[in-house]
Structures are given as structure tokens and as C-alpha cells.
Amino acid sequence: TIHADTVLISTGASAKWLGIESETRLNGKGVSACAVCDGFFFRGQEVAIVGAGDTACEEASYLSNICSKVYMLIRKDEMRASQIMQKRVMNNPKIEILWNTETDEILGDEEVKGVRIFNNKTGEKSEIAISGFFVAIGHQPNTGIFKDFIHMDDAGYIKTIPGSTKTNVEGVFACGDAQDNIYRQAVTAAGTGCMAALDAERYLAEFENE
Numbered sequence: 001t002i003h004a005d006t007v008l009i010s011t012g013a014s015a016k017w018l019g020i021e022s023e024t025r026l027n028g029k030g031v032s033a034c035a036v037c038d039g040f041f042f043r044g045q046e047v048a049i050v051g052a053g054d055t056a057c058e059e060a061s062y063l064s065n066i067c068s069k070v071y072m073l074i075r076k077d078e079m080r081a082s083q084i085m086q087k088r089v090m091n092n093p094k095i096e097i098l099w100n101t102e103t104d105e106i107l108g109d110e111e112v113k114g115v116r117i118f119n120n121k122t123g124e125k126s127e128i129a130i131s132g133f134f135v136a137i138g139h140q141p142n143t144g145i146f147k148d149f150i151h152m153d154d155a156g157y158i159k160t161i162p163g164s165t166k167t168n169v170e171g172v173f174a175c176g177d178a179q180d181n182i183y184r185q186a187v188t189a190a191g192t193g194c195m196a197a198l199d200a201e202r203y204l205a206e207f208e209n210e
């Protein structure tokens, strides 16, 4: 047990993956969980993205500005995303939505060359030539160990008092992706990390003066 006068939580959030072997093998070689971060590597190329929520739609739209074509692979025959986001991808001529479609295997030895997909209604398999494969099926904040003490939203992101990194427990501050379900970028994590350090420093100064 370590006793501390203040604690900064910066445990991040982990992307959810499909869990297939080729996804792990080709991670960083054309497989990514962050379109905003890695999209520019695929300028003018064809890519696929898995997911059907608002984030997947937003990332597909973002990729369509950079890539020549975006295949959106959707497991069901409907999307979870809000109507406005659905409209945005459906009306985008560079995005082709493949319904009832799941990933069998990402193809390529050293880098992504394509993806083998299957229709979960008909069982029909087919291959698409792509060079980028994005997974946008959500993130899991690494905050489970704090759940009995720290207030969180339904998804497990730590709630901080707006404009600060303060949590519901005095002296405990949270920063980075563990408390950010929107931006999840290195620069925003570093920014809130700086805020947490300053908040902690001020807290300790007050604490010492008492």
C-alpha cells in the first residue's frame, strides 16, 4: 500500500478490437483503431472501417476526405448511430456501406492488402482490395479499479468537475483518455495531464497551509 496526499489517475482508454489473429498481426501495418490519427497514411487509397456508431460514422466521413473510397462494414442491417450521422455517411458518394457484413480475415503478410468479408445472412464470402483497415467499435476506459470510489459515466469515463481535473474525491484528479470520451488524442491527454499536475500542486499547497 502506498500512501499519498494526492493521486492523479491517467490510466487511459483501450480501443476495442474484433479479436481476430490478422488484426493483431497487422496492427500498425495498415490496421488502426484511430482514423483521425492514422488516416493520412492512406491518402488517395481505398480503406475499410468496421463500426456502426456515431464514432464510426464520424471516422468514415473523416476518411472520405482523405481516401479515394471507404467501405463501411456493418454487422447488422441497421446502424446504432444517430439519424444525422447515418444520413451523412449514406449520402456520401465515397462511402459504400456493406450491411450484414463481418470480417473473416484481414489479408496481407507485411501490410494490409485486402479484407475477406462474409455476409452473415447468406454466408457468402468475398474479398475487397484495401490498404487500410480501421476498427471503430468503441473504447473501454481503464478505470474499473476505481469504480467503487470515483464517479463515472455509464461507459466508465471518470467524471471531472468542468474546467478542472477534480473528481468527486478531494485530492484525486483525473486526466487523459480515462476522463475523455470525445477527443482521445495525445495532445488533449497531455493538456489535461498538465491541468491535473497544476491542480494537484495547488491542492498540496492548500493542504500544507492548513
Ligand SMILES: Cc1cc2nc3c(=O)[nH]c(=O)nc-3n(C[C@H](O)[C@H](O)[C@H](O)COP(=O)(O)OP(=O)(O)OC[C@H]3O[C@@H](n4cnc5c(N)ncnc54)[C@H](O)[C@@H]3O)c2cc1C
Binding pocket: 010, 011, 012, 013, 015, 032, 033, 034, 037, 038, 142, 145, 175, 176, 177, 178, 184, 185, 186, 187, 188, 189, 190
Ligand atoms: C493506433 C492509435 C494511434 C494514435 N495516434 C495518435 C496520433 O497520431 N496523435 C494523437 O494525438 N493521438 C493518437 N492516439 C491517441 C493517443 O495515443 C491517446 O489519446 C493518448 O495516448 C492518451 O494518453 P493517456 O495518458 O490518457 O493514456 P495512455 O497513453 O493509454 O496511457 C495509460 C497508461 O496507463 C497504464 N495503465 C492502465 N491501467 C493501469 C492500472 N490499473 N495501473 C497502472 N497503470 C495502468 C497503461 O498501461 C498505460 O501505460 C492514437 C491512439 C491509437 C490507439
